[in-house]
Amino acid sequence: MKKKESPINKSKPTAMRRRPRAADNGDDWLLTYADVITLLLAFFVMLLTITDVNEGKMEALKEALSENITKGEVNTPLKDIETMVENAFALKGASEFTEVEINQDGISIELNNVLMYPSGQATLSGNALDIIESLGRSIQPYIKDHYEIWIEGHTDDIPIHTEKFDSNWELSSIRAINIVQALLAQGIDANQLVAVGFADSRPKKTDLVLTQQEQRNMNRRVVIHIKRVY
Known part of the structure; x- marks a missing residue:
């Protein structure tokens, strides 16, 4: 009696088929980059949800991103304030005696004393008071509690000694205080x-060759x- 051969023994060995290798794609790195950006975005969203948002820092971040990534300008509250200030000065015909500049801390507004005070006095001239009040009304809706306003008084180096002011320190301080009072009257906190x-401790620097006067x-x-x- 013949033994039946096992079907396994009759089967022929088959060659293993190699799966075709995918062609290299030069854009594969984009997928990894996109994943990283998504994770960073999720991380920052999480931070914003668990921390208090500081508007000053957020504004500075927007400006930095605009400058370094988009290479363009972005509208921020500071730019709005700058526009309002310049318009207020232009309406009062004071642009010639003022300088407005945005810097890393905020905005600096310089007003020449020709516009502000009579020589040796600390009381704002009528036109100067009108300009400061207009400035206060313009910026009050924008600054809220995310900004501080520092007013600096500066004098020349000519000593002063009068019944009202014993030195330029008193004169420069009272001039600054009078502007504070004018801004308070316009609703600034x-x-x-x-x-x-x-006083005269911080003379203005310039590259111009000027006479002493x-x-x-x-x-x-x-x-x-x-x-x-x-």
Whole structure:
């Protein structure tokens, strides 16, 4: 009696088929990059949900991103304030005696004393008071509690000694205080205002070749800093 051969023994060995290898794709790195960006976005969203948002820091971040990534300008509250300030000065015909500049801390507004005070006095001239009140009304809706306003008084190096002012320190301080009072009258919160007098200790720097009198005229000024609170 013949033994039946096992079907396994009759089967022929089959060659293993190799799966075709996918062609290299030069754009594969984009998938990894997109995943990383998504994870970073999720991380920042999580941070925002568990921390208090500081508007000053967020505004600075927006400006930095705009400058370094998009290479363009972005509208921020500071730019709105700058526009309002420049418009207020233009309407009062004071642009010639003012300088407005955005910097990393906020906005600096410089007003020449020709516009602000009579020589040796600390009382705002009528036109200067009108300009400061207009400035206060313009910026009050924008600054809220995310900004502080520092007012600096500066004098020239000519000593002063009168019944009202024993030195330039008193004169520069009272000039700054009078601007604070004008801004308070326009609804600016007292907690946001700082007045400081520097007398002649911080002369303005310039590359121009000036006479002594021209330098003194330039040093007699008031500087208003609208600073972001971080």
